[in-house]
Amino acid sequence: MELRHLRYFIAVAEEGHITRAAERLGMQQPPLSQQIRALERELDVQLLRRLPRGVELTEAGRALLSDARAILAHIDHAFTTTRRTARGELGRLVVGFTSSAPFHPFVPRVIRAFRDGAPGIALTLEESGTTELIEDLRHERVDAAFIRTHVTDPAGLTVNPLLEEAMLLALPATHAFAACGADGLPLPLAALAAETFVVYRRHAGPGLYDAIIAACHAAGFSPQVSQEAPRIVSTLNLVAAGLGVALVPASLRRMQMDGVAYRGLQGTPQPRAPLLLATRRADTSAVVRRFIDLVRQTARTFPRPVLSV
Amino acid sequence: MELRHLRYFIAVAEEGHITRAAERLGMQQPPLSQQIRALERELDVQLLRRLPRGVELTEAGRALLSDARAILAHIDHAFTTTRRTARGELGRLVVGFTSSAPFHPFVPRVIRAFRDGAPGIALTLEESGTTELIEDLRHERVDAAFIRTHVTDPAGLTVNPLLEEAMLLALPATHAFAACGADGLPLPLAALAAETFVVYRRHAGPGLYDAIIAACHAAGFSPQVSQEAPRIVSTLNLVAAGLGVALVPASLRRMQMDGVAYRGLQGTPQPRAPLLLATRRADTSAVVRRFIDLVRQTARTFPRPVLSV
DNA sequence: ATCTGCCATATCCTATCGATATGGATTTTG
């Protein structure tokens, strides 16, 4: 059996006429007759009743006709699906992000843009820790991940820096510095020399940790670290509990947490927090490729905050 | 595109190995490689990633694989459906019957037997008058019909005599002859010489009408006909209304109608009522053929009523 | 570095699909 048989059969059935069907198929009548007979022989079923003036379908022929049409349509559908999948218009995509990523307005915006631009993609979002996300990427449980620090061992992965933003001081609302009015004047980093710090733990991604330590050293003191938090967001919980102050990406200001006050920093150099996209280096998926392209393109044109001091 | 391409592709996808797939397909590796490439060229999509140690599917290839399997299954299904249709195991059948036919126990029994024996057939039952059934047969609205008289013009049709049964006298419950006890002794036909008769109208099918008239003549009188009824069952309504007596097939005794009493007949010859199956002579449908065969076979072995005098 | 495994390319053969020619059955037409 080949598709040819079905195509020929449909033509004959629709024309009710072998000669006319042959014409429509751009071939001669005898080979068409033969192919139809071959189909009947293979099925061991009479599909056509030969009349003096053309042919007509038997009941079995009618049954086959509708199926044959459906099969050809099925194949058509399979082809377009395959092509669209190859073009990255169809498929699935799992995007991971750390708890702090979605606070950056870029992340929800680019994800919404991707959904709008590729409605055929089944998009899944997964929040997780940086370490877990890296593992998920390597095990193909996640296709791309928004993270906030460079990774220690990016073997097999690509980590794309997208944007940077300033960091803010998060401090307990009861703290003396918080009294200077909500969002008071920027504070020189040196003023924090005596404070104890809550930091995002280093082993997941050293970037933020090191940037904070380096900035403090540049400001002339070595910060005292009281506590490491597993996630950026959880540093705020510790700050609210009065365990110390923290430096967090500016976008976390949107998170109005009870007992936490924010203040800007002044002076140079200032610690800055990156937003990055991690993907598999060898990933050939068109969907992932489209997603990366969109993310990088959008990042390039993303409006920098006016005051990123 | 031909099915060959799909079959080959599935084998390669499942083996992850062109050489091994070729072996499984009973062919050599180079032509298989060519066919796969031809498929990729036609789709303009890369389906396989060539690795140093075998091949692996691209995302598009995975999309095609599941569709390809479904398509082959679809074809398989179409083939069995076609074959079963040809064998008469699948399809539709419309069986017509006159109002009096289902009273004969043979009819419900054979229909139930057919349903049990051919569960794949969508069976439709239609009650109608003999004339209409004949028309329905000719216009293919009905495939087979149980009727109670031979038809006047059976051109293009086959009318199969199945069974015969005795006829009973149906008379108003108030009639003098009815007083002789329910189901009293058989009455000689000659006793009815003075009665007026209600008969099933002749033009639909002359059989019953003529049989009754002939029997009366043989009994030495010419019956006086007061009224013609369009259906056998409706003769009983007229009898109940006191418009006369009627001779009806014995199986109608099962119809306990208020105001109607039944008595058997004695003497020879007695009028007898046939049960017949009408079908299209040229009908090639396997379903109809199976139905006819079953009906005739069942009729042949149907237990004759012990007293069919 | 050599060898092995596996896919791609090149060339040739043959099976089969399709074209041409013809026959047979039935209906339509002169």
Added chain:
DNA sequence: CAAAATCCATATCGATAGGATATGGCAGAT
């Protein structure tokens, strides 16, 4: 009523393409 026309089936032949064989190339394994 005979002849022409219509349409499907059969027979024969040729071209296309699918498959076989031989060989090359590339990347891991030994």
